[in-house]
Amino acid sequence: MSMLQVRDLSIHFGGVKAVQNVSFNIDSGIVYAVIGPNGAGKTTLFNLITGVYKPTTGEIRLEGEAIQGHSPNELARRGVARTFQNLQICMNMSAIENVMVGAHLRLDRNLVKAALRFPALKSADRALREEAAELMRFVGLEQYIDARADAMSYGALKRLEIGRALAMQPRLIFLDEPAAGLNPKETIEIDHLVRKIADSGVTVVLVEHDMKMVMNLSDRILVLDYGKKLAEGTGEEIRKNPDVIAAYLGAHA
Amino acid sequence: MLSEFLQFLFSGLTVGATYALAALGFTLIYNASNVINFAQGEFIMLGGMLAVYFTHAGLPLPAVLLLAIILPALVGIMIEKLAIEPVKGAETVTLIIITIGASLVVRGVAQILFGKGTFSLAPFSGDSPIDIMGATLLPQSLWVLGVTALIVVCLWYFFNRTLKGKAMLATSYNRLAAELVGINTSWVLFMSFAMSAALGAIGGILITPITMTSYDVGIMLGLKGFVAAVLGGLGNGLGAVVGGLLVGILEAMGAGYISSAYKDAIPFVLILLILFFKPRGLFGGKSTDRV
Amino acid sequence: MQKNVYIGLYVVVAILMVLPFVLPNSFYIDLAIRMAINAVIVLGLNLLIGFAGQISLGHAGFLGIGAYASAVLPTHFGWHPLLAMLAGAAATAVLATVVARPIFKLKGNYLAMATLGLGIIINIALRNESQWTGGPDGMAVPAFSLLGFDLTTDKQWYWVISFILVVSVWASLNLIDSPFGRALRALHGSEVASQVVGVDVVRYKVAIFVMSAVFASLMGSVTAHYVGFVTPNFADFFHSIELVTMVVIGGMASVYGSLVGAVLLTALPQALATFEGWETVIFGAILMLCMIFLPKGLVPTLAAKFGKGE
Numbered sequence: 001m002s003m004l005q006v007r008d009l010s011i012h013f014g015g016v017k018a019v020q021n022v023s024f025n026i027d028s029g030i031v032y033a034v035i036g037p038n039g040a041g042k043t044t045l046f047n048l049i050t051g052v053y054k055p056t057t058g059e060i061r062l063e064g065e066a067i068q069g070h071s072p073n074e075l076a077r078r079g080v081a082r083t084f085q086n087l088q089i090c091m092n093m094s095a096i097e098n099v100m101v102g103a104h105l106r107l108d109r110n111l112v113k114a115a116l117r118f119p120a121l122k123s124a125d126r127a128l129r130e131e132a133a134e135l136m137r138f139v140g141l142e143q144y145i146d147a148r149a150d151a152m153s154y155g156a157l158k159r160l161e162i163g164r165a166l167a168m169q170p171r172l173i174f175l176d177e178p179a180a181g182l183n184p185k186e187t188i189e190i191d192h193l194v195r196k197i198a199d200s201g202v203t204v205v206l207v208e209h210d211m212k213m214v215m216n217l218s219d220r221i222l223v224l225d226y227g228k229k230l231a232e233g234t235g236e237e238i239r240k241n242p243d244v245i246a247a248y249l250g251a252h253a
Numbered sequence: 254m255l256s257e258f259l260q261f262l263f264s265g266l267t268v269g270a271t272y273a274l275a276a277l278g279f280t281l282i283y284n285a286s287n288v289i290n291f292a293q294g295e296f297i298m299l300g301g302m303l304a305v306y307f308t309h310a311g312l313p314l315p316a317v318l319l320l321a322i323i324l325p326a327l328v329g330i331m332i333e334k335l336a337i338e339p340v341k342g343a344e345t346v347t348l349i350i351i352t353i354g355a356s357l358v359v360r361g362v363a364q365i366l367f368g369k370g371t372f373s374l375a376p377f378s379g380d381s382p383i384d385i386m387g388a389t390l391l392p393q394s395l396w397v398l399g400v401t402a403l404i405v406v407c408l409w410y411f412f413n414r415t416l417k418g419k420a421m422l423a424t425s426y427n428r429l430a431a432e433l434v435g436i437n438t439s440w441v442l443f444m445s446f447a448m449s450a451a452l453g454a455i456g457g458i459l460i461t462p463i464t465m466t467s468y469d470v471g472i473m474l475g476l477k478g479f480v481a482a483v484l485g486g487l488g489n490g491l492g493a494v495v496g497g498l499l500v501g502i503l504e505a506m507g508a509g510y511i512s513s514a515y516k517d518a519i520p521f522v523l524i525l526l527i528l529f530f531k532p533r534g535l536f537g538g539k540s541t542d543r544v
Numbered sequence: 545m546q547k548n549v550y551i552g553l554y555v556v557v558a559i560l561m562v563l564p565f566v567l568p569n570s571f572y573i574d575l576a577i578r579m580a581i582n583a584v585i586v587l588g589l590n591l592l593i594g595f596a597g598q599i600s601l602g603h604a605g606f607l608g609i610g611a612y613a614s615a616v617l618p619t620h621f622g623w624h625p626l627l628a629m630l631a632g633a634a635a636t637a638v639l640a641t642v643v644a645r646p647i648f649k650l651k652g653n654y655l656a657m658a659t660l661g662l663g664i665i666i667n668i669a670l671r672n673e674s675q676w677t678g679g680p681d682g683m684a685v686p687a688f689s690l691l692g693f694d695l696t697t698d699k700q701w702y703w704v705i706s707f708i709l710v711v712s713v714w715a716s717l718n719l720i721d722s723p724f725g726r727a728l729r730a731l732h733g734s735e736v737a738s739q740v741v742g743v744d745v746v747r748y749k750v751a752i753f754v755m756s757a758v759f760a761s762l763m764g765s766v767t768a769h770y771v772g773f774v775t776p777n778f779a780d781f782f783h784s785i786e787l788v789t790m791v792v793i794g795g796m797a798s799v800y801g802s803l804v805g806a807v808l809l810t811a812l813p814q815a816l817a818t819f820e821g822w823e824t825v826i827f828g829a830i831l832m833l834c835m836i837f838l839p840k841g842l843v844p845t846l847a848a849k850f851g852k853g854e
Binding site: 050052071072073075076077081082084088089090091092093097098100101102103104105107108109110111114115116117121125161164167168 | 714715716718719721722723724725726727729730732733734736737738739740741742743744745751755797
C-alpha cells in the first residue's frame with residue numbers, strides 16, 4: 001500500500017537544478033531513509049514534499065491524492081508532520097506548550113470560546129496538557145515537562161520537535177537529520193526513538209548522515225547525488241551498489 | 254498649461270531632492286545594519302536649524318555650513334554608539350522603537366534649545382526667480398538640485414571606485430562574509446550613520462531658504478524620505494534617488510492638480526500602493542525577510 | 545502554575561473597587577479612567593505586537609475612526625450612539641482587513657510601513673474634512689445613552705470602564721492559554737514551525753490585526769463619549785508611538801505588563817505637562833533605555849528576577 005508516490009519531481013532555482021526527475025514510492029508503515037552527500041538535495045526534497053517549496057515539475061501523491069504545491073499547513077491537515085535540520089522551536093513558549101501546539105488542528109480554535117473560557121475548551125486543554133506530557137515522556141524528556149523551551153539543551157530540543165510532530169498524530173513523519181549535532185550516546189537514543197515511532201504505525205521518512213543509524217533502522221533507502229536519484233533499495237542492496245560506493249559510502253560500507 | 258505643469262515639476266524636483274537625500278540616508282543605514290532609522294528626519298531638521306542658529310550667531314557662511322553638517326553627523330554617531338551597537342542582533346521591533354526614541358530625544362532637545370518658532374535662511378544666491386517657459390524657478394532650487402546631483406555622483410564614485418566604499422557595499426551584501434575578509438564592519442556601521450546624518454543635514458540646509466524650518470519638520474520629511482526609499486526599493490541607492498524625486502514630483506502634481514489639502518497624504522498613499530503592488534519597490538530592493 | 549495567572553486579576557479588581565474611595569478628587573478619578581481606557585487599548589495592541597510579533601505604527605488611526613464615528617454620526621446624521629460605535633468598529637474591521645490581507649501575504653514584515661502610512665492618511669483626512677469633523681479644532685461628542693439612560697458623571701464612567709477593563713484582562717488571559725493563543729505565540733516564535741503544525745499563518749495574522757484594530761476603534765468611541773470632545777491629535781503619529789511605548793515598557797507579551805505600561809505612561813504626560821519639550825525628550829529616552837536594558841519590558845523582567853529568587 002503506497003503511502004507516498006513521487007514522480008519526476010524537479011525544482012530549479014534559476015540555473016541550479018536542485019532536484020531533477022526524482023521518482024520513488026514509500027509504502028505505509030516502513031522506515032524510509034534518504035541519504036546522499038551534502039548538497040545532494042535531500043533537504044530540498046523534504047521541503048518539496050512538505051510544501052515549503054513548490055516544484056517546477058513533477059507530481060507528489062499522498063495515498064493517491066496529489067499534494068504538490070500545497071502549503072505546509074494544508075499538508076499538516078492531511079497528517080504530514082516534519083522536523084527541521086535547523087531547529088524551529090518557539091523559544092518564547094514553554095516546552096510543553098511547544099508540544100501542545102502540535103495538536104493545533106485537533107482542537108477547537110474558536111477565538112470567542114477561548115476568550116470566554118468555555119468549560120468544554122478548558123477541559124479539552126487540560127486533557128491535551130496531559131497528552132503532551134505523555135508525549136514528552138515517550139520521547140525521553142520527562143525531566144523537562146515543566147521547563148521553558150529556552151532552558152533546554154540542543155539534544156533535548158531536537159526531541160521536543162519530534163514530540164511536537166507526534167502531537168499531530170501524523171500518518172507520515174519527516175525527520176530531517178534528527179541525530180545531527182548529537183553525541184554517540186544521544187544518537188543511540190534517537191535511534192531507539194525512531195524505532196518506537198515506526199513501531200507505533202507511523203510511516204517515517206528520514207534524512208541522516210549517520211550510516212550506522214540508517215542501516216540499522218531503514219527498511220528502504222533512497223540515495224541522491226547532485227539532485228538525481230542514484231539508487232534505491234534495501235540496506236543490503238545499497239551497500240553493494242557500486243555507484244553508491246563510488247559516490248558516497250566509500251569507507252563506511 | 255505647460256507653465257503650470259513645469260511649475261509643479263520644479264517644486265516637486267526641489268523638494269524631491271531633499272527626499273532623495275533622506276532616502277539615501279535610510280538606504281545607507283539599512284544596508285549596513287538592517288535597521289530602519291526613524292531618526293533620519295531629525296538629521297534634516299538639525300541641518301536647517303543649526304544653520305539658522307549659527308548664522309544668527311554671526312558666524313561666516315563656511316563655518317556655518319561646516320558646523321551644520323558635522324554636528325548632526327556627530328549626533329548620528331552618538332545614536333549609533335549608544336543606542337544601536339549595544340543591541341546588535343535584537344528583534345526588528347526593538348530596533349525600530351529605539352530609533353523612534355532617538356528621534357524623539359533629538360526633536361525634544363531641539364524644541365527646548367530653539368523653541369517652537371519657524372525660521373528661515375537667506376537663499377544662497379539671491380531670490381530673484383528665473384523664468385522658464387512661464388514657470389518660475391527659484392535660484393535656491395538650482396542649488397538644491399545641483400548639490401544633490403553632485404553628492405549622488407560623489408557617492409557613486411565612493412561606492413564603486415574606492416576601497417572603503419566597496420567595503421561598505423560588501424558589508425551590505427553579506428556582513429559575515431565581509432568580516433571574514435577583514436572588513437571592519439563596526440567601522441562600516443559607524444560611517445553609515447555619520448554619512449546618513451550628513452546627507453540629511455545637507456538636504457536640510459539646502460531646503461530651508463525655500464520651505465523654512467522648525468523643530469518638528471523632521472517627522473514628515475523623514476517619513477516621506479522613508480517612503481521614497483521603499484518606493485525605490487529599500488537598500489537600493491539608485492532607487493532611493495529616483496524614489497525621492499518621484500515622491501516629490503507626485504506630491505507636487507497631486508497637490509496642484511487634485512487637492513492641496515491632501516498633499517501630505519500623497520506619499521503615504523504611495524507607500525500603500527507600493528506595498529500592495531510592488532513591495533520590493535521599483536528597483537527591487539534587498540529581500541526584507543529579516544525586517 | 546495556571547491558578548497564579550488569575551491572582552493578578554483579583555488584585556486588579558480589588559484595586560479598582562477601592563480606588564474611588566481613596567482618590568482625593570475628580571482629577572484623579574479622571575486620570576484613573578484615562579489609565580483604564582489606555583490599558584484596554586494597550587491590551588489589544590499587545591496581542592498584536594507582543595504575542596503575534598507584528599508591529600503597528602498607526603494604531604491611533606483606528607482610535608480616531610471610532611472616536612469620530614461616535615462624534616460625526618450622531619451629530620450630523622442623528623444616529624444612536626451605540627449604532628455609531630458599532631459602525632465605527634465595522635468600518636475599522638473592513639479597513640483593517642483590506643489593508644492586512646495583501647500585506648500579510650508578503651514574505652517579510654511590511655506591516656510597520658503599511659500601518660504607518662494608513663495612520664497618517666487617516667489623521668490627514670480627519671484634519672481636512674472640516675465640514676464633517678470640525679477640522680483641526682475638533683468637534684463635540686454627544687453623551688452616550690442607552691435605553692434612555694445617559695452616561696454622564698465621572699462615577700458612572702469609572703464603573704463602566706472598570707468593568708470593561710476587568711473583562712478585557714480576563715478575556716486576554718483566557719485567550720493566551722488557549723489553542724488560538726498558543727497558535728499566535730507559536731507564530732511569533734517560529735512562523736515555519738507554526739505552518740507545519742497547520743496554522744494558517746496569513747489568516748491568523750489578519751485576524752489578530754483586525755481584532756486589535758476593532759478594540760482600538762471601540763475604545764476610541766468610548767474615549768470620545770467620555771471626554772465629550774475629539775480632535776485629530778487623538779489619531780496622530782505621536783499617539784500611535786505612545787501606545788507602542790506603553791506596550792514595550794510594560795512588557796511585550798505580558799497582560800499585566802500592558803496595564804503597568806498604560807498606567808505609567810498615562811501618568812507621565814500629566815507629570816510633565818508644563819515641560820513640553822522635556823516630555824518628548826523623556827519619552828524618547830524611556831523608549832531607548834527600555835529597549836536597550838529591559839527589552840522584555842518591566843513586568844516580564846521583574847517576573848523573571850523574582851522567579852529566579854525562589
